[in-house]
Amino acid sequence: MSDERDTHQVPTPSLWPIGFAIGVACVLVGLVVSVPVLVVGALIALVFGFLWVRDLFTTRPVSSAEPGIDERPRAATVADLDAPVDRATFLSLSTIGVGALIGAGITLPPLGFAVLPSFDGEGIQESHANLGPITNFPEGQYVIATFLENPDQGEVSRRTAFIRNNGLTNDGVPSFTTIYSRCVHLGCPVQPNGPIDEEAKKDVNGVELRPVLAASFGCPCHGGLYNSEGNRQAGPPVRSLDRFEFSIVNGDLVLGRTFSVANVEGTGASARIAKYYKAYPGVHVDGVERFLYPIPTPGSTGN
Amino acid sequence: MAKTARRKQLESAALYPLDWVEERSGLVGYTKWFLFRKVPHDISWAQTLGAAALTAFLSQAITGVVLAMYYKPDPDKAYDSVVNITQDVTLGWLVRGMHKWGASVFIILLFFHMARTFLFGAYKYPRELNWVIGVLLLVSGMLEGFTGYLLPWDQTAYWATVVGINLNATAPFVGPFLAQFLQGGLNIGPDTLPKFYALHMLLIPGLIFALIGLHLYLVVRLGVTSPPWSKTAAGREREETGAREGLIRDPAVEGES
Numbered sequence: 001m002s003d004e005r006d007t008h009q010v011p012t013p014s015l016w017p018i019g020f021a022i023g024v025a026c027v028l029v030g031l032v033v034s035v036p037v038l039v040v041g042a043l044i045a046l047v048f049g050f051l052w053v054r055d056l057f058t059t060r061p062v063s064s065a066e067p068g069i070d071e072r073p074r075a076a077t078v079a080d081l082d083a084p085v086d087r088a089t090f091l092s093l094s095t096i097g098v099g100a101l102i103g104a105g106i107t108l109p110p111l112g113f114a115v116l117p118s119f120d121g122e123g124i125q126e127s128h129a130n131l132g133p134i135t136n137f138p139e140g141q142y143v144i145a146t147f148l149e150n151p152d153q154g155e156v157s158r159r160t161a162f163i164r165n166n167g168l169t170n171d172g173v174p175s176f177t178t179i180y181s182r183c184v185h186l187g188c189p190v191q192p193n194g195p196i197d198e199e200a201k202k203d204v205n206g207v208e209l210r211p212v213l214a215a216s217f218g219c220p221c222h223g224g225l226y227n228s229e230g231n232r233q234a235g236p237p238v239r240s241l242d243r244f245e246f247s248i249v250n251g252d253l254v255l256g257r258t259f260s261v262a263n264v265e266g267t268g269a270s271a272r273i274a275k276y277y278k279a280y281p282g283v284h285v286d287g288v289e290r291f292l293y294p295i296p297t298p299g300s301t302g303n
Numbered sequence: 304m305a306k307t308a309r310r311k312q313l314e315s316a317a318l319y320p321l322d323w324v325e326e327r328s329g330l331v332g333y334t335k336w337f338l339f340r341k342v343p344h345d346i347s348w349a350q351t352l353g354a355a356a357l358t359a360f361l362s363q364a365i366t367g368v369v370l371a372m373y374y375k376p377d378p379d380k381a382y383d384s385v386v387n388i389t390q391d392v393t394l395g396w397l398v399r400g401m402h403k404w405g406a407s408v409f410i411i412l413l414f415f416h417m418a419r420t421f422l423f424g425a426y427k428y429p430r431e432l433n434w435v436i437g438v439l440l441l442v443s444g445m446l447e448g449f450t451g452y453l454l455p456w457d458q459t460a461y462w463a464t465v466v467g468i469n470l471n472a473t474a475p476f477v478g479p480f481l482a483q484f485l486q487g488g489l490n491i492g493p494d495t496l497p498k499f500y501a502l503h504m505l506l507i508p509g510l511i512f513a514l515i516g517l518h519l520y521l522v523v524r525l526g527v528t529s530p531p532w533s534k535t536a537a538g539r540e541r542e543e544t545g546a547r548e549g550l551i552r553d554p555a556v557e558g559e560s
Contacts, residue, residue: 115484123488153493156378187469188462221466278489280472280479292475297483 014055019048035288124299129159131253132204134174137165140268142177142192142214142228147207147255161244161255162192162214166269175269178244179217179230180258185237187281188221217241229264229271238284240264243273262286277301336523343529349419350527356412357515359405363447366402367504374454376500378493381456406448413441425528433521436514443511450503456496464499465491 026041085093117123127150137143142164150157159180166175183190192214202209216233217226225234230241240263245256262274262285276285278300284290325331342350373392375384388395417437420426426434453464468491472482487494529535 117494118484118487119480123483123492123494149490150492154379156491156493156495182465187465221462280482281469282473283479293479294476295480297479299483299489300479 016048016052016055020045020052023048119298126257129255131207133251134248134253136202136204136209137163139165139167142212144210144212145207169269174248176246178246178255180242180244183219183224184239184241184281185222185224188219190217190219193218229267231264238282260285340523342527345530345533346527352412352416352419356416359409359412362405363402363409366398369398370402371504376497378496381496385455410444413444423528423530430525433518436518440514443507446507447503450499453499
């Protein structure tokens with residue numbers, strides 16, 4: 001051994017990292033499989049992680065302890081700090097301080113400008129799309145409605161909704177099923193499975209309406225399948241299809257913001273919809289996984 | 304006799320500008336330090352993959368700058384400007400093709416380079432930091448791929464980006480915020496394309512240039528590793544590189560043992 005320095009980087013042999021890795025693996029498996037596995041994995045990882053960290057901080061100095069180590073100059077003590085700051089230290093500290101102030105003054109506004117507009121103002125403004133008279137929506141049949149959610153933004157705001165007129169609820173209120181076409185797996189455009197009646201196609205003030213006999217909805221990207229109420233039947237989606245809030249203004253059907261749906265019980269006018277704030281595709285709104293996404297993004301809650 | 308004197312005169316005249324620069328900047332010395340290095344005698348083409356990836360990146364940078372002269376990052380004009388570049392602008396098809404296919408070449412070379420480094424054990428002490436920088440370069444390269452994919456603004460670009468952004472959204476805790484930052488609001492909107500364009504051509508390339516600078520500095524400082532089957536490198540005493548002069552703790556403490 002001509003050069004011991006080559007070996008100084010090698011940590012002392014220890015089993016703790018392996019235990020820690022097993023714990024992390026259990027957590028990952030538990031995320032997919034079950035909660036108890038996750039908890040056990042987290043405990044294992046915590047215990048072994050603690051042992052590992054303790055090892056790093058305790059055994060190192062012991063193994064490298066040599067005579068003379070205590071005679072090295074010590075770091076500043078409390079007594080040193082009581083001494084008045086000398087001129088050179090004061091000047092260098094104040095230069096650094098002024099530099100930091102100028103740096104913050106220059107970088108913070110652009111940083112805010114880069115990040116905040118996505119969560120504030122225009123970026124999250126609410127939009128209302130008028131789909132025209134409700135008489136254009138035959139009862140009990142889906143209509144594919146394609147419209148601009150925000151005409152100011154142009155084509156980039158084009159959305160598709162699957163609208164079904166359910167007639168009246170038991171309370172005598174008009175009922176519509178207003179499904180948003182974006183797959184809740186990763187946001188691809190879901191397609192209705194059934195023949196589209198192209199001859200009955202209508203254009204109402206730029207809103208394209210095409211009746212379709214949709215028994216289910218399928219996503220072309222990764223095979224997500226939903227039933228006629230938007231509930232997941234197969235494939236990777238984590239919840240039911242999102243829906244639009246709607247109102248009826250002067251006999252016109254007006255779509256508001258979108259919201260997320262965990263599950264729909266029943267059908268049509270008597271459906272019970274488990275409604276949540278608008279979550280991103282792939283994000284769980286119910287079940288234990290919802291704790292992975294505790295904070296809704298600004299603009300998604302409707303306030 | 305006269306010929307050699309003349310030759311000397313010519314040589315000194317030719318070298319004078321170099322000496323002038325060297326005397327005032329030391330740049331000639333730095334260039335020699337950077338380029339004229341000792342390398343193990345048993346290296347092969349495998350060690351050129353890093354330089355190949357660098358070349359691919361420079362090609363992307365040059366073609367990208369030229370494409371930026373004709374591309375319009377506006378949701379209403381982007382697609383038409385790409386069609387214009389491909390079909391009308393002289394040699395546009397070639398430069399756009401170089402940029403489009405070169406992107407894949409760059410990523411593929413990064414992976415080959417990474418595989419070489421891994422299989423040769425070239426990430427080991429004292430080169431761990433350069434491995435970390437290399438991983439950051441790989442991530443930045445992939446971010447370039449992600450942001451650049453949206454720019455043609457066709458159906459493939461749009462839906463691939465929808466899926467990509469929503470993939471980010473599934474990350475625990477921060478995912479939805481990351482997604483909302485990327486698309487600049489609740490949905491992909493008019494600001495998304497210019498944002499991706501700025502990230503693609505200014506922010507991330509700047510980051511990559513800086514990381515490449517660090518990467519190359521460490522390559523030159525630490526030298527090229529011999530392949531694992533090398534007979535000459537094994538057991539050779541390490542040259543003192545002066546790598547410890549900046550250490551804060553005293554290396555003598557370990558040396559005494």
